[in-house]
Amino acid sequence: DGGITQSPKYLFRKEGQNVTLSCEQNLNHDAMYWYRQDPGQGLRLIYYSQIVNDFQKGDIAEGYSVSREKKESFPLTVTSAQKNPTAFYLCASRGQYQETQYFGPGTRLLVL
């Protein structure tokens, strides 16, 4: 059963805490992306990775960090520097010769 999985579905962050969102895909896709969506808004790109061990900042990278140690995995860490982290976080992936991105189910991050 191929696809993109994200965990957890809901995540609660305390003040000053770093939290990590998981994204795994078994589609053999090279490129992976992290987006943030605020209520009533479109998707804004946080980070993306075209290949393993390489990633690029998107439009709103401040307060976030990523790693790409394996082709299948692209975790996102929301650091304490991100002062307004409450949002819906979406991971996506794309095949090397494709332009279509496919999305995981998302993680909703809430601040306690």
Add this chain to the structure above:
Amino acid sequence: QKEVEQNSGPLSVPEGAIASLNCTYSDRGSQSFFWYRQYSGKSPELIMFIYSNGDKEDGRFTAQLNKASQYVSLLIRDSQPSDSATYLCAVFSGSARQLTFGSGTQLTVLP
């Protein structure tokens, strides 16, 4: 700044009518264009993509592209209440190898 603009709506149509969703983009170098549907609280799912000028039909959905006018639209024929969702337009830039999304149009199909 590459931009993708959509009317936020909400757009309401009666069941069985044609819903027309519109999108304009600023980057003339854009190569391909996507429509995603997003139900409330869920992730976007791909409906259609289009690369060439003209119309592309898939079931009740038709995507229309006019690169000269930098305009792409999605028509939904015989609209159903299950079509009620937010529709996101996305544009792929070959130079950046990434999608730029519009803010979405909320569609409600009234029974």
